[in-house]
Amino acid sequence: MTAGGDEFEFLCRMGDNALVLGQRLSEWCGSAPALEEDIALANTALDLLGQAKMWLDLAAEVEDAGRTSDDLAMKRDVMDFRNLLLVERPNGDFGHTMTRQFLFDSWHVEMLKELADSKDARIAEISAKSAKEARYHVERSAETVIGLGDGTPESHSRMQTALNELWSYVGEMFHDDEVDMSMARSKLAPLPSNLRSGFDRRFRKVVEAATLIPPTGAYAHLGGKNGIRHTEHLGHILTQMQWLQRAYPESEW
């Protein structure tokens, strides 16, 4: 694969993570457990959609094949998506959503911090911009994980269940594949495995404060970011997200 090809793949990964998680969080709009939570989730979703647009704009430019960010978001099918499996997982209960958010945010802040030093100035500026938002996201998701983990017996048990269920989706965030290695060689992006220690530090601190037991299993589901094996859930989320372009192709307003 060419260098441009790897960069396109990588940019789609960043864009699709933000896009799919933004869409997932939007599903809470109007039905979160409290008004403040509803607003917070919608705001986080909005930040992520904005970031997705910046990443996919750049991906489209790098690909140079006449596609736009809208084409990438609305006209690709399941196997062309490059997001982590974690972000396409269903929302579950509120605790499950916030656990997933905390795991993602903890990776996201580390990734964006490193990407802000990318040799590609456009990657660096999108990352510097997004990193400021991601810091807000992780502050809140960490606080919520602590509040619910160290909460009532019911909330504690739900948080532990969520953490145990989501744990096998953490490994993919730190798995180095050929695209990652090529990006790291060109000094465009960090090796995902190098982000693990920063993630672990925050994770241990928050999980301990939340009185949760950190899972220890080493098994990681892979296949999302390289598009080899998405879960069945991604197709369903795309039917919601893309239905308008599919029902009324090329419609604009």
Added chain:
Amino acid sequence: MHPDVSEIWNWLEQVPDPEIPVISVVDLGIVRNMTWKGQTLEVALTPTYSGCPATSVIAMDVETALRDRGIDRICIRSKLSPPWTTDWISEKGRKRLEEYGIAPPRQSGGPEKCPLCGSKAVERVSQFGSTPCKAQWRCKSCLEPFDYFKCL
């Protein structure tokens, strides 16, 4: 002959932010740069939050304001770097926000006082608020909820 850039800055001071109309897009620090390239006016705008839906409305409002003043060759581009910070909100802008009932941003991460009664006994309700740039706080003296412009 085209108008001087400093005069155009004054014109844009009249363009209100679509979400918080008491403050102008200049006082918010969204207009980053303006230069004449030949007969075309190049305007650099920066988004506040990545997903802020006001961003495209602001670009449209700026263009409309410039056209109303007779400038018809306009090139508006988005400038991401350096990323927007609340430090760019002008003193006048901060004052306007407070008068409007929105506590202005502070480095310490919270409002100095309640914008309604001036009490310093305030507490955070949520890190997020009615727009991406605001958080929800509450005054423990007058008991009123209020918006705080998040420090970014």
